[in-house]
Amino acid sequence: MTRLSEQVKASVSLRRLAERAGVAWDPRKSAPRRGDWWAPCPFHAERSASFHVLEPAGAGGFFKCFGCGRKGSAIDFVIEAEGVPVREALRRLASSAGIDREDTAAAARRAEAHARARAAAEAEDAERAARGLEAARWIWRQTEPAGPLLESYLAARGVDLAAIGGVPASLRFAPALEHWAHGADTRRARPLHVGPAMVAAIGRGALVGVHRTWIAAEGRARLPDGAKVGKKMIGRTGAIFGAPVRLSTSRLGVVVGEGIETTLAAWSALVRAGLGGRWGAEAALSLGALAGPGDPRGKGPAGPDGYPLPSPRPDLGARVPHWLPAEGVRAALILGEGSAKGGGEAARRFAERARAKLAARGFEAEVRVPGGRWDLEADFADLAAAEAARVAPER
Ligand SMILES: [Zn+2]
Numbered sequence: 001m002t003r004l005s006e007q008v009k010a011s012v013s014l015r016r017l018a019e020r021a022g023v024a025w026d027p028r029k030s031a032p033r034r035g036d037w038w039a040p041c042p043f044h045a046e047r048s049a050s051f052h053v054l055e056p057a058g059a060g061g062f063f064k065c066f067g068c069g070r071k072g073s074a075i076d077f078v079i080e081a082e083g084v085p086v087r088e089a090l091r092r093l094a095s096s097a098g099i100d101r102e103d104t105a106a107a108a109r110r111a112e113a114h115a116r117a118r119a120a121a122e123a124e125d126a127e128r129a130a131r132g133l134e135a136a137r138w139i140w141r142q143t144e145p146a147g148p149l150l151e152s153y154l155a156a157r158g159v160d161l162a163a164i165g166g167v168p169a170s171l172r173f174a175p176a177l178e179h180w181a182h183g184a185d186t187r188r189a190r191p192l193h194v195g196p197a198m199v200a201a202i203g204r205g206a207l208v209g210v211h212r213t214w215i216a217a218e219g220r221a222r223l224p225d226g227a228k229v230g231k232k233m234i235g236r237t238g239a240i241f242g243a244p245v246r247l248s249t250s251r252l253g254v255v256v257g258e259g260i261e262t263t264l265a266a267w268s269a270l271v272r273a274g275l276g277g278r279w280g281a282e283a284a285l286s287l288g289a290l291a292g293p294g295d296p297r298g299k300g301p302a303g304p305d306g307y308p309l310p311s312p313r314p315d316l317g318a319r320v321p322h323w324l325p326a327e328g329v330r331a332a333l334i335l336g337e338g339s340a341k342g343g344g345e346a347a348r349r350f351a352e353r354a355r356a357k358l359a360a361r362g363f364e365a366e367v368r369v370p371g372g373r374w375d376l377e378a379d380f381a382d383l384a385a386a387e388a389a390r391v392a393p394e395r
Contacts, residue, residue: 005075006111008093012074014061015053018042021081023051035061043080044068044241045288045350054121060114062121066128066237068288069321073118125237133236136202136210143172143199150198153215158265163272168247170201171260179214179229193229195221200245200260202235202285204326208243209235211260211285233285242289242321250280253331253364256323256354258287266335266368279333284323287346290334291353292322325363332358336369 055061
């Protein structure tokens with residue numbers, strides 16, 4: 001069994017397996033001649049290419065997702081992608097590779113080479129994670145306390161700073177932060193954009209990463225062609241997915257959304273309505289981290305409302321990082337953001353999955369959408385008013 005699994009891992013091309021499963025490599029980030037492949041992850045929702053396959057020999061590759069943390073061999077890929085147990089994944093791969101009887105000596109040689117390649121891949125991953133954290137710490141050290149520009153940016157995004165006593169300590173200001181584009185573009189001679197930015201600390205205790213938003217007084221900073229300068233995240237890979245930007249310490253409950261600005265706007269509205277003692281606030285930074293592990297293609301079993309339920313495999317939840325409320329918090333208000341990428345329908349699916357995930361773990365969880373409309377970007381004043389009316393009888 002073990003020898004067979006090593007033989008299968010060494011003989012199968014993980015790259016081709018991933019391609020057959022619909023993975024589309026990012027040509028700007030991949031280096032085919034080195035067997036270095038990058039794509040949007042097939043196991044968690046994302047638009048960037050965090051899914052890495054290293055397969056210089058044309059077979060025997062490894063994958064690692066720097067977003068959701070899933071990693072492993074061709075066998076692990078089949079287990080994740082097809083939701084089958086290890087024995088079945090092995091049987092499928094062995095039969096498609098035509099391996100029924102093993103040649104013992106050849107198998108041992110391949111297994112040895114495979115073990116060496118795995119150790120090298122793991123060392124490379126660990127080094128990448130350490131570099132990410134170091135870069136995040138360096139950026140954080142360049143920041144200063146929030147000033148008038150960051151305050152006017154947040155006010156323009158609907159945040160009532162007076163109500164919450166100013167900009168939270170987790171948000172700081174960098175007067176001239178460089179923005180280098182993704183992938184192959186990182187070999188550019190000069191940055192794509194340099195300008196003022198909001199830098200957010202990721203992590204509840206120690207810093208595990210930083211999130212950057214390039215800003216102007218009236219909104220997001222823009223490139224000469226009018227496009228918004230993209231937000232960026234860097235930190236200890238594997239640890240930043242699911243770690244929040246903490247906007248206020250949670251007490252009884254936490255208001256959680258994807259974005260820093262919307263979450264802060266909603267929380268400031270709740271504080272203004274006199275509910276600050278009840279709700280803290282965190283930005284989860286990614287809809288995938290908020291929704292948690294589930295069938296990535298939405299093919300999982302549907303709940304009563306027709307939306308996929310969280311994964312029935314408990315091991316997945318334990319192994320894959322995702323956002324959960326801080327220790328001691330029992331309730332969560334999940335902010336639906338109608339303006340989310342992918343439209344209102346995608347936002348609704350993610351929010352509903354997040355609610356189901358938390359409910360299954362015993363949290364009191366509800367989804368709130370501004371104005372009850374998934375196709376609108378509205379402010380959260382009505383949410384605060386409704387929440388105030390709901391809790392009033394308990395006072
Ligand atoms: Zn992933």
